[in-house]
Amino acid sequence: MYIFDFQKRVRYSEIDQMxxxxxxxxxxxxxxxxxxxxxxxxxxxxxxxxxxKVMLPxxxxxxxxxxxxxYDEMLTIRTTLRQFxxxxxxxxxxxxxxxxxxxVNGGRVxxxxxxxxxxxxxxxxxxxxxxxxxxxxxxxxxxALGEHQP
Amino acid sequence: MYIFDFQKRVRYSEIDQMxxxxxxxxxxxxxxxxxxxxxxxxxxxxxxxxxxKVMLPxxxxxxxxxxxxxYDEMLTIRTTLRQFxxxxxxxxxxxxxxxxxxxVNGGRVxxxxxxxxxxxxxxxxxxxxxxxxxxxxxxxxxxALGEHQP
Amino acid sequence: MYIFDFQKRVRYSEIDQMxxxxxxxxxxxxxxxxxxxxxxxxxxxxxxxxxxKVMLPxxxxxxxxxxxxxYDEMLTIRTTLRQFxxxxxxxxxxxxxxxxxxxVNGGRVxxxxxxxxxxxxxxxxxxxxxxxxxxxxxxxxxxALGEHQP
Amino acid sequence: MYIFDFQKRVRYSEIDQMxxxxxxxxxxxxxxxxxxxxxxxxxxxxxxxxxxKVMLPxxxxxxxxxxxxxYDEMLTIRTTLRQFxxxxxxxxxxxxxxxxxxxVNGGRVxxxxxxxxxxxxxxxxxxxxxxxxxxxxxxxxxxALGEHQP
Numbered sequence: 001m002y003i004f005d006f007q008k009r010v011r012y013s014e015i016d017q018m019x020x021x022x023x024x025x026x027x028x029x030x031x032x033x034x035x036x037x038x039x040x041x042x043x044x045x046x047x048x049x050x051x052x053k054v055m056l057p058x059x060x061x062x063x064x065x066x067x068x069x070x071y072d073e074m075l076t077i078r079t080t081l082r083q084f085x086x087x088x089x090x091x092x093x094x095x096x097x098x099x100x101x102x103x104v105n106g107g108r109v110x111x112x113x114x115x116x117x118x119x120x121x122x123x124x125x126x127x128x129x130x131x132x133x134x135x136x137x138x139x140x141x142x143x144a145l146g147e148h149q150p
Numbered sequence: 151m152y153i154f155d156f157q158k159r160v161r162y163s164e165i166d167q168m169x170x171x172x173x174x175x176x177x178x179x180x181x182x183x184x185x186x187x188x189x190x191x192x193x194x195x196x197x198x199x200x201x202x203k204v205m206l207p208x209x210x211x212x213x214x215x216x217x218x219x220x221y222d223e224m225l226t227i228r229t230t231l232r233q234f235x236x237x238x239x240x241x242x243x244x245x246x247x248x249x250x251x252x253x254v255n256g257g258r259v260x261x262x263x264x265x266x267x268x269x270x271x272x273x274x275x276x277x278x279x280x281x282x283x284x285x286x287x288x289x290x291x292x293x294a295l296g297e298h299q300p
Numbered sequence: 301m302y303i304f305d306f307q308k309r310v311r312y313s314e315i316d317q318m319x320x321x322x323x324x325x326x327x328x329x330x331x332x333x334x335x336x337x338x339x340x341x342x343x344x345x346x347x348x349x350x351x352x353k354v355m356l357p358x359x360x361x362x363x364x365x366x367x368x369x370x371y372d373e374m375l376t377i378r379t380t381l382r383q384f385x386x387x388x389x390x391x392x393x394x395x396x397x398x399x400x401x402x403x404v405n406g407g408r409v410x411x412x413x414x415x416x417x418x419x420x421x422x423x424x425x426x427x428x429x430x431x432x433x434x435x436x437x438x439x440x441x442x443x444a445l446g447e448h449q450p
Numbered sequence: 451m452y453i454f455d456f457q458k459r460v461r462y463s464e465i466d467q468m469x470x471x472x473x474x475x476x477x478x479x480x481x482x483x484x485x486x487x488x489x490x491x492x493x494x495x496x497x498x499x500x501x502x503k504v505m506l507p508x509x510x511x512x513x514x515x516x517x518x519x520x521y522d523e524m525l526t527i528r529t530t531l532r533q534f535x536x537x538x539x540x541x542x543x544x545x546x547x548x549x550x551x552x553x554v555n556g557g558r559v560x561x562x563x564x565x566x567x568x569x570x571x572x573x574x575x576x577x578x579x580x581x582x583x584x585x586x587x588x589x590x591x592x593x594a595l596g597e598h599q600p
Contacts, residue, residue: 012316012485012495013324013478017371019317023208024181027174028463035462035522045462046522058173060214065207071317072485072496162335162345163328166462167469167521174463178313185312185372195312196372221467222335222346323508324477331474358473360514365507 002081002135004037010073020068021075026105027061030094033077034109037092041131053116054125059089063107073099084136085124088113152231152285154187159224170218171225176255177211180244183227184259187242191281203266204275209239213257223249234286235274238263302381302435304337310373320368321375326405327361330394333377334409337392341431353416354425359389363407373399384436385424388413452531452585454487460523470518471525476555477511480544483527484559487542491581503566504575509539513557523549534586535574538563 008029016022035045048054069075080093089110096105115122133140158179166172185195198204219225230243239260246255265272283290308329316322335345348354369375380393389410396405415422433440458479466472485495498504519525530543539560546555565572583590 011478012481013322015317016312017315017317017319018205022313023211024174024177024313027177028461031174031462044522055168057218058215060212061173062210062212064210068207072494161328162331162466163472163474165467167465167467169467172463178311181312194372222344318505323511324474324481327474327477355468357518358515360512361473362510362512364510368507 002037002132004033004040004079006033006036006077006079007074008032008077010069010071010075012071015071018068019071021070021104023065026063026065026096026107029075029077029096030061030063030079030092030107030109033079033094034092034111036077037079037081043128043131048128049116052125052127054122054128055114055116056090056111057114059110059112061107061109063094063105065105066103067098069096069098069104075099075104076101081132081135084132084139085113085129088121088123090124152187152282154183154190154229156183156186156227156229157224158182158227160219160221162221165221168218169221171220171254173215176213176215176246176257179225179227179246180211180213180229180242180257180259183229183244184242184261186227187229187231193278193281198278199266202275202277204272204278205264205266206240206261207264209260209262211257211259213244213255215255216253217248219246219248219254225249225254226251231282231285234282234289235263235279238271238273240274302337302432304333304340304379306333306336306377306379307374308332308377310369310371310375312371315371318368319371321370321404323365326363326365326396326407329375329377329396330361330363330379330392330407330409333379333394334392334411336377337379337381343428343431348428349416352425352427354422354428355414355416356390356411357414359410359412361407361409363394363405365405366403367398369396369398369404375399375404376401381432381435384432384439385413385429388421388423390424452487452582454483454490454529456483456486456527456529457524458482458527460519460521460525462521465521468518469521471520471554473515476513476515476546476557479525479527479546480511480513480529480542480557480559483529483544484542484561486527487529487531493578493581498578499566502575502577504572504578505564505566506540506561507564509560509562511557511559513544513555515555516553517548519546519548519554525549525554526551531582531585534582534589535563535579538571538573540574 010021014021014025038045076097078095082093089112091108091110093108095103098104113122113124160171164171164175188195226247228245228247232243239262241258241260243258245253248254263272263274310321314321314325338345376397378395382393389412391408391410393408395403398404413422413424460471464471464475488495526547528545532543539562541558541560543558545553548554563572563574
């Protein structure tokens with residue numbers, strides 16, 4: 001499991017008439033959480049697209065609004081990868097906490113690995129899964145047979 | 151059942167690097183669909199808040215992204231109320247179609263009726279359900295017994 | 301002179317804590333006004349980029365905020381081209397009016413014609429100026445000399 | 451003179467089809483620069499509104515777009531107060547730099563001090579100007595005459 005926290009302040013341009021973070025803007029927060037999780041792994045989404053020619057469009061999302069987040073609050077976006085990606089899809093679980101550590105919003109986003117050369121779904125690329133193995137030790141590659149020989 | 155269609159063009163400020171409607175902006179489209187559905191009923195959300203002191207915060211949402219919507223396309227936001235609201239919650243089903251009538255995105259949003267005087271959830275107000283009865287004839291009020299007397 | 305009016309309603313996602321159109325969102329309104337002015341001429345900005353390979357990035361903008369625009373108001377975006385484009389730059393003057401026909405915001409945007417093949421500024425393309433001649437009769441091409449011969 | 455730098459990364463939701471920061475989103479960056487400048491002085495805009503009942507609506511803005519800012523770049527928003535506020539208006543000068551320290555965008559925003567009790571323009575409040583005196587020593591209050599007496 002890989003859990004990553006990133007902080008973002010609620011900006012004036014993001015709030016609604018109630019002085020609360022507009023419900024549609026949480027999607028942007030989720031995206032920021034994922035982008036920063038990747039960066040912490042040593043990979044940027046921009047490199048993923050520009051160098052590796054892999055994109056990650058969103059296939060679906062779900063969110064629940066638990067309590068409002070107010071203007072100027074510093075929110076914590078917690079992004080969790082519960083499973084090692086083996087499929088063409090990958091799910092990020094997200095929780096957003098306010099300054100009092102209370103849950104504001106929770107949800108999940110399902111992304112698809114897409115090969116930008118063919119524009120078709122693809123299996124998770126090894127340059128990416130290699131970065132995740134550290135968090136999912138059970139997925140570390142089996143050593144080649146010969147290496148066990150004394 | 152009450153089905154309402156509203157058209158909105160994809161604007162330059164709403165698209166992403168791929169030239170597609172940014173996935174987070176669909177939430178705004180859903181909100182526009184609901185607002186215009188209310189207006190078609192003869193009620194605006196602004197009146198609902200300002201005159202009736204009822205607000206409708208979003209409790210949860212789900213969406214699936216089927217195919218991309220491109221810059222400058224005129225999308226059709228189809229908002230459907232499948233059930234007559236009897237509960238403190240109300241669900242709007244949404245489908246977004248492109249100019250070729252293909253489904254671009256589908257989902258649903260659950261809202262809560264909140265009494266702005268107490269800031270607590272409330273049953274669906276009659277000024278609102280009265281407007282919906284025409285679409286849900288089975289919910290037309292039973293006439294009082296005496297009225298049947300010859 | 302070419303004056304073009306387009307209406308747009310203030311959406312919930314665009315308002316601030318005061319219930320007013322957020323001051324940053326006017327830039328989007330200006331862009332919508334220009335896009336619809338082009339469409340009324342029979343050209344879309346998307347065609348301009350995709351077919352003609354001409355883009356129009358913004359070089360500068362100025363705006364004054366006269367009075368607030370409220371949630372759900374239907375605003376009129378008035379876009380005016382005061383001068384026939386002869387230069388690599390073109391200026392659009394914009395006024396935004398509320399439902400009471402009062403001026404809400406006024407300003408101007410300067411755009412540059414850019415040749416997308418070379419990514420360099422270019423003179424206004426004739427496919428575009430041809431569409432504008434009707435509004436600037438003094439810029440109708442001089443007929444070739446031979447055509448005057450009886 | 452008071453100069454304040456704040457960094458903000460260009461997010462996916464903020465870019466246009468070219469992969470550049472959408473020209474309308476700079477207004478949000480200017481707002482973030484001002485908010486953080488205030489916070490660095492020990493005052494938040496939220497406190498200013500909620501506690502002091504003073505708001506600062508935008509009266510006008512101007513910006514020039516020098517070069518594009520790309521997705522994922524860490525921009526520096528430099529906000530400068532050139533003059534000590536003595537008038538009902540206050541001007542913030544803003545420059546946005548990219549990672550190569552090149553100027554991306556420059557402009558200025560004029561705000562008005564508004565008394566939220568009367569909703570009328572007001573002179574700069576002393577709780578605010580007191581925080582600025584350190585940067586404008588020529589505006590430090592003249593000591594009262596008696597204090598110089600030995």
